[in-house]
Amino acid sequence: xxxxxxxxxxxxxxxxxxxxxxxxxxxxxxxxxxxxxxxxxxxxxxxxxxxxxxxxxxxxxxxxxxxxxxxxxxxxxxxxxxxxxxxxxxxxxxxxxxxxxxxxxxxxxxxxxxxxxxxxxxxxxxxxxxxxxxxxxxxxxxxxxxxxxxxxxxxxxxxxxxxxxxxxxxxxxxx
Amino acid sequence: xxxxxxxxxxxxxxxxxxxxxxxxxxxxxxxxxxxxxxxxxxxxxxxxxxxxxxxxxxxxxxxxxxxxxxxxxxxxxxxxxxxxxxxxxxxxxxxxxxxxxxxxxxxxxxxxxxxxxxxxxxxxxxxxxxxxxxxxxxxxxxxxxxxxxxxxxxxxxxxxxxxxxxxxxxxxxxxxxxxxxxxxxxxxxxxxxxxxxxxxxxxxxxxxxxxxxxxxxxxxxxxxxxxxxxxxxxxxxxxxxxxxxxxxxxxxxxxxxxxxxxxxxxxxxxxxxxxxxxxxxxxxxxxxxxxxxxxxxxxxxxxxxxxxxxxxxxxxxxxxxxxxxxxxxxxxxxxxxxxxxxxxxxxxxxxxxxxxxxxxxxxxxxxxxxxxxxxxxxxxxxxxxxxxxxxxxxxxxxxxxxxxxxxxxxxxxxxxxxxxxxxxxxxxxxxxxxxxxxxxxxxxxxxxxxxxxxxxx
Numbered sequence: 211x212x213x214x215x216x217x218x219x220x221x222x223x224x225x226x227x228x229x230x231x232x233x234x235x236x237x238x239x240x241x242x243x244x245x246x247x248x249x250x251x252x253x254x255x256x257x258x259x260x261x262x263x264x265x266x267x268x269x270x271x272x273x274x275x276x277x278x279x280x281x282x283x284x285x286x287x288x289x290x291x292x293x294x295x296x297x298x299x300x301x302x303x304x305x306x307x308x309x310x311x312x313x314x315x316x317x318x319x320x321x322x323x324x325x326x327x328x329x330x331x332x333x334x335x336x337x338x339x340x341x342x343x344x345x346x347x348x349x350x351x352x353x354x355x356x357x358x359x360x361x362x363x364x365x366x367x368x369x370x371x372x373x374x375x376x377x378x379x380x381x382x383x384x385x
Numbered sequence: 386x387x388x389x390x391x392x393x394x395x396x397x398x399x400x401x402x403x404x405x406x407x408x409x410x411x412x413x414x415x416x417x418x419x420x421x422x423x424x425x426x427x428x429x430x431x432x433x434x435x436x437x438x439x440x441x442x443x444x445x446x447x448x449x450x451x452x453x454x455x456x457x458x459x460x461x462x463x464x465x466x467x468x469x470x471x472x473x474x475x476x477x478x479x480x481x482x483x484x485x486x487x488x489x490x491x492x493x494x495x496x497x498x499x500x501x502x503x504x505x506x507x508x509x510x511x512x513x514x515x516x517x518x519x520x521x522x523x524x525x526x527x528x529x530x531x532x533x534x535x536x537x538x539x540x541x542x543x544x545x546x547x548x549x550x551x552x553x554x555x556x557x558x559x560x561x562x563x564x565x566x567x568x569x570x571x572x573x574x575x576x577x578x579x580x581x582x583x584x585x586x587x588x589x590x591x592x593x594x595x596x597x598x599x600x601x602x603x604x605x606x607x608x609x610x611x612x613x614x615x616x617x618x619x620x621x622x623x624x625x626x627x628x629x630x631x632x633x634x635x636x637x638x639x640x641x642x643x644x645x646x647x648x649x650x651x652x653x654x655x656x657x658x659x660x661x662x663x664x665x666x667x668x669x670x671x672x673x674x675x676x677x678x679x680x681x682x683x684x685x686x687x688x689x690x691x692x693x694x695x696x697x698x699x700x701x702x703x704x705x706x707x708x709x710x711x712x713x714x715x716x717x718x719x720x721x722x723x724x725x726x727x728x729x730x731x732x733x734x735x736x737x738x739x740x741x742x743x744x745x746x747x748x749x750x751x752x753x754x755x756x757x758x759x760x761x762x763x764x765x766x767x768x769x770x771x772x773x774x775x776x777x778x779x780x781x782x783x784x785x786x787x788x789x790x791x792x793x794x795x796x797x798x799x800x801x802x803x804x805x806x807x808x809x810x811x812x813x814x815x816x817x818x819x820x821x822x823x824x825x826x827x828x829x830x831x832x833x834x835x836x837x838x839x840x841x842x
Contacts, residue, residue: 245602246600246601247600248599248604249403249573249599249828250403250831251607251608251832252601252604256602256604261601261605264605264609266613267609267613270617274617284529288529288538288539289538289541293535297542300542307541308541310551310628311541311550313620314547314550314554314621315550315554317554317621318557320613321557321558321561321618322557322561324613325561328607332602334595335595336595336596337591337592337596338595339591339596340598341598342576342598345579347576347598348569348572348573348597349404349407349576349577350831
């Protein structure tokens with residue numbers, strides 16, 4: 211990020227349905243939306259903004275697969291090869307008793323791996339202070355940020371479009 | 386998408402707005418703790434300290450201070466362990482399985498239920514750790530770590546080792562699930578603190594909120610994470626008590642060697658977990674004045690879960706008895722006959738009364754929508770579930786195959802002390818949670834305000 215100031219236009223929406231229609235209308239006018247900040251998940255907002263589906267499930271699957279293979283390799287190597295023990299005359303390597311630990315490690319690695327990936331891709335960490343376009347965005351307002359540098363339309367024109375599409379306030383915010 | 390159903394009752398009453406949700410739920414985090422909070426906390430800490438003394442004595446002297454003997458080598462320790470793990474089943478069931486079934490009523494109760502789960506699992510874990518005697522060596526006995534005996538690895542054929550993996554995975558995944566849910570709500574408190582000019586609180590909750598900004602993209606990923614975690618936790622919840630039941634079911638002890646144990650234990654766990662959620666939430670909603678968020682309708686739905694799981698447990702008790710008779714194995718039949726008529730008959734009939742008869746009272750709508758009746762019954766259910774584990778464990782082993790090894794189990798002060806220790810730990814943790822964390826998931830409740838809230842007339 212350069213140190214020169216970035217200029218944003220911030221539209222405030224009071225209601226999630228107005229916001230959803232507003233996003234469509236505003237994008238329809240050719241305004242590029244930087245991001246929308248909402249106090250709770252608004253269903254359909256990701257599609258309205260044109261976001262692609264998250265690939266986190268794929269990450270979870272791959273981490274889970276790692277857990278499965280790790281658990282099986284560990285148990286087969288430890289009890290089958292490194293130090294085979296006779297336990298009730300059973301086979302050294304038998305799959306059924308290995309299933310519980312394999313299942314648990316699959317779930318554990320899938321869950322932890324996916325959550326770690328989520329934190330990394332979303333750049334979330336303790337002591338990170340987020341950029342706040344409007345502090346009410348965690349309370350009850352839906353906040354739409356529009357980067358003026360990437361939009362061809364003038365500030366006044368975008369402000370008009372925001373108001374016409376349901377924004378209750380339009381403010382300016384510089385960083 | 387404004388849809389108001391005429392069939393279902395409102396999940397949030399009092400004509401709340403999105404703004405009110407932040408206000409009502411954050412208030413108790415921001416206000417100074419009340420006198421009753423300090424009293425409750427003081428009592429919990431006294432229990433904790435007394436229990437800690439008993440635990441320290443146990444670690445110093447060895448497990449001989451417990452009332453165990455050669456015949457009854459497992460008694461209150463494992464009873465309390467299974468009891469706490471069972472209680473710990475409701476939280477993740479509510480947040481995971483009910484999420485997959487799109488049950489919106491989970492939203493007001495999942496946060497507190499998950500917290501309860503986490504604390505209950507910690508309490509449960511103290512018993513096997515204490516039973517190890519030298520718990521600092523427990524890591525080598527319970528985990529496959531390289532050691533100086535070979536390495537002689539842990540035995541993966543043992544259900545006790547499966548339990549170590551099951552409980553620790555369950556604890557970790559539940560903790561992560563709970564924390565993920567807390568992040569947006571910590572951000573609410575952070576921003577409110579910033580607006581109020583409380584810099585210390587803003588800094589603490591900023592660190593806890595991991596820099597949450599509520600961006601649409603982050604919410605999209607967040608929902609994806611929540612859904613996958615729910616999908617992973619659903620079989621996990623079922624696996625944990627299944628594996629706990631394997632501790633008994635894979636043995637050859639009459640009374641334990643039963644194939645119906647896994648579903649029977651899982652149903653019992655959900656039964657006791659919901660009862661504990663009710664006990665805690667009835668108090669919490671009153672103290673924090675959350676009657677508009679945790680409504681009578683929520684309580685009624687939880688009571689319905691109690692009827693269902695309580696009935697499954699009742700059928701399991703009867704099935705066990707039938708199979709013991711029908712199987713024609715004298716030792717097996719005697720184990721059950723002895724349960725109902727032997728020296729522990731009072732424990733058996735307490736269990737039957739509390740678990741089989743009392744939840745049937747909830748068929749009456751008047752009772753299941755009555756707060757006082759629900760509160761009393763929720764405690765009775767957990768007393769019954771404690772007796773269930775005691776009956777299964779102690780009555781099955783106290784009369785061994787040879788009458789010369791028959792024995793009784795009498796708890797000592799240290800058996801009792803360890804149990805009290807976990808109560809102290811549980812309630813101290815829960816009161817700290819209730820004071821410093823938002824007890825209701827604000828973001829989720831806000832998302833259903835439009836569809837499920839009672840409108841102002």
